[in-house]
Amino acid sequence: MATKPSTGKKTAAAKKPATKRATTQTAAKKTAKKPAAKKAAKKPAAKKAAKKPAANKTAKKPAAKKPAATKTAKKRPKVDPLRELAWDVHCAFDAEDATPAVQIEFVEGYLETAKDRGIAVDLDAALLYCAEVLDLEASELRATCEGHARKLATLRDAASPAGELDALLAMCRDEGRHGESFEEHGARAVRDAWPRLGPELGRRLFAGRQVLRLRNAGPFATLAGFEAARDVRWLELHVTPDCDLTPLASLTRLATLRLVGKLDGFAVLARLPKLTTLHTEANAAGIAELASFPILRVLDLVVAADVSIAGLLDLQHLNFLTLQAGLRSLDDVTAATIAALARKKSRLLRLAEHEGWPLQLTLPYRRTPGYVDLNFR
Template sequence: MATKPSTGKKTAAAKKPAAKKATKQTAAKKATKKPAAKKTTTKRPKVDPLREVAWDVYCSFDAEDATPAVQLEFVDGYLETARDRGIAVDFDTALLYCAEVLDLEESELRATCEGHARRLAAVRGAASPAGELDALLALCGDEGRHGESFEEHAARAVRDAWPRLGPELGRRLLAGRQDLRMRNAGPFATLAGFETARDVRWLELEVTPDCDLAPLANLTRLATLRLVGKLEGFAVLARLPKLTTLHTQANATGIAELASFPILRVLDLVVAADVSIAGLLDLKHLNLLILQAGLRSLDEVTAATIAALARKKSRLLRLAEHEGWPLQLTLPYRHTPGYVDINYR
């Protein structure tokens, strides 16, 4: 009798066509599979160090309008920054990058710089006092940054010439001005000639410690004075009948002299940490005191003085928060940016 084929053989035989079918399907899938996309690496653009310098200087200028004074200081700042970074750049190349960032034509920026250089050279090369005086007046035609009356190079040239030409230069440069801001000039050793600025209402000035302030006593319309460099010798300013606001530094003697000012209402004062402020109690008409008194500890005299000043409810005291000691006071206060206010309204 014939025997039936085994089950195992039959199963294997049945699987063969299926295996072939699977192989065909896999091959078809492989044939239709898209090739893998090649990875592309994006290269970072190269940074132009000369352009980077220009933008860094621009940020430090806080987006000011491109006045002649800004243009001049921008180019100076660009060259100085490049030098500090060890980057060699000539003046013509610097002008190209500065003009680009300031949104100016290169020819316009060049005209400003070269015109200023010619006027400055005329001052330095003047052969006579009369020639120097005329050259200085021409140089002072442009205002400075931040509201200064003269561009910085011009203000410093005026300061340097003042000991020789002060009276005549004051008569021709300062007469008739109501606002005179010259802290960018640096310290004046003498103020002889400033008495000609009789119409000035607002004056900002830096002087040497031994400079005589007597000429300022003639400025009878002066209401606001910002004075840097003196710690005492203010007594002559008590003759100013309209001086209500004073920004200055002082030692104990200087504070005592301020008590003689007839109507001083606002005092912005800087004193060293070891200077007693007890003399401020003698300033009877004071309504606002802004005090920076150094990194002192809160001693009993300082605490008692501030408490006594605060008893006048109409007197606002503004103390520098970063100095620390105002926060130790037991008086109620509020915070304003950078300051502690006592008797705030």
């Protein structure tokens, strides 16, 4: 006879399927939860993925500007060597006013500098760039240069002394640079013609002039004909070392003389009663001759390092001495001479600072641009 299961067994048996169901339900729940977790996990990833393009987009903005910068760089104008050359020449002219003499020398300087730098340029292009820098019309600059070229051609082709004289007078109508009396080409032409035409040239060129600045003419070998400059008060002149200065003795109104090229032979200038200022070079013999000048007050003197300056003590009327005495050492004689010159309280001594020896003096001094001043007031 079949036996019924006990209640305890029944309960255990009944519980087994329930446990299985519960296990199955829990597993199902876990399985159901997993996709949700994955979805939740995917959300930040999605956000990150969404952010990445935005970050890339922001990062690409500077890169987008690069083509624009390159485009701007390409538009930058290149340096024009011909224009740059014109400005280089302009700097050498110390910003002078564009007088005819400056215009002519500027164009000549431009062409010479271009040749030195190996730059090929014709006259037409040179005139355009030079006119731009000088703030002139190109037509105005061309007219000046062409007129000057015609004067040179007339002088070169002169067939007689009278024709040459007229051509020289035409050349000398324009003033030169830095206040020179004649334009450079005209001044040099006068110097070359002087041995042949001096007396007549002097009469035609110098009559009535009170100022003559002729250093740009270069060294005159003879001054015969300078007697005509009887009204001149200020004379600047470059001569050869053996040039005779006797004709200058006729310039009785001359007060200031700037003489280049002579070291001695000044005795004849003692005849000039109004000569108070002299700028010159000198050796020991030349310094001794200066002592005979009646009223020499101002002396701008250049001497070599081996030239004794003791003779300066004989210039009794001297009140202002500017001395450039070469790269000498301060010997006892030089120091004693300067000290003796400084004893006269009204005498100002100006010594070139770059030469060094003036700074070794024990006398009180002050520095001025490029100079050492003794007995300053």
